[in-house]
Amino acid sequence: MSSSITPLLLVDGYNIIGSWSPLKSTRDRHGLEQARYELVETLINYTVHKGYKTQVVFDSQYQKTPSSVEHHSTHLSICFTAWTQTADTYIERVCATFFRRQQINHNRIIVATSDRDQYLTAMGYGAEWMSVEVLAKDIESSRSQVRHKQRSNKRSRGRLLFNCLDAQSQEKLARWL
Structure with a gap:
């Protein structure tokens, strides 16, 4: 999939943290920073x-800071608003x-939030919406x-050392035999 048509997943960070029990629990026990990290x-x-470009968005509206973006991988960035x-x-x-x-870097935008007003606005602009519950289930499905x-790859290699070698090494060994 070309990066110019990668779907963009916008995640309402604090909304997700406040809606997912494990993250809410982490926030209450260890603080907001740890909950953000886990998310x-x-x-x-x-x-x-999933092949998404993801941007997790966190409010900074009560802190007198400019907006900032942190890139955690080629696929995921975090935006702290102004x-x-x-x-x-x-x-x-x-x-x-x-x-x-005006921005044609993405063929789809998906907004993950449980905020009803945000859902209606996103849909009004032609974006897709993913509820917090659906996102949680989809993440678990992806993990599964x-x-x-990974289990299938381990099983398919078999017990022979030959099967653990890369293709080039297997070819060299086969020529010796």
Whole structure:
């Protein structure tokens, strides 16, 4: 899949943290920073598996800081909004830009949130919506698929040392025999 047509997944970060029991529990026990970290770690593998470009958006509206973007991988970045901006307004702006086709880097935008107003706005701009529950189930399904594929790869190699070699080494060994 070409990077110019990669779907963009916009994640309303604090909304997800406040909606997922494990992340809510982490937030309450260990603080917001740890909950953000766990959310990002959860999304990294999911993003690669699904072929998404993901941007996790966090509010910074009550801190007098400019907006910033941190790139955690080629597929996932984190945006902290500017002092006067909410995650909702940031996501709405991205959806509006997509709707006007001013940004053609993505053929789809998916907004992950449980915020009803955000859902209606995103859909109004032609973006797709993914509920918090659906995102959680999809992440678990992706994890399961990856584990199944890893088990299948281990089984298919068999017990012979020959099967553990890369193709080039197997070819050299076969010529010797």
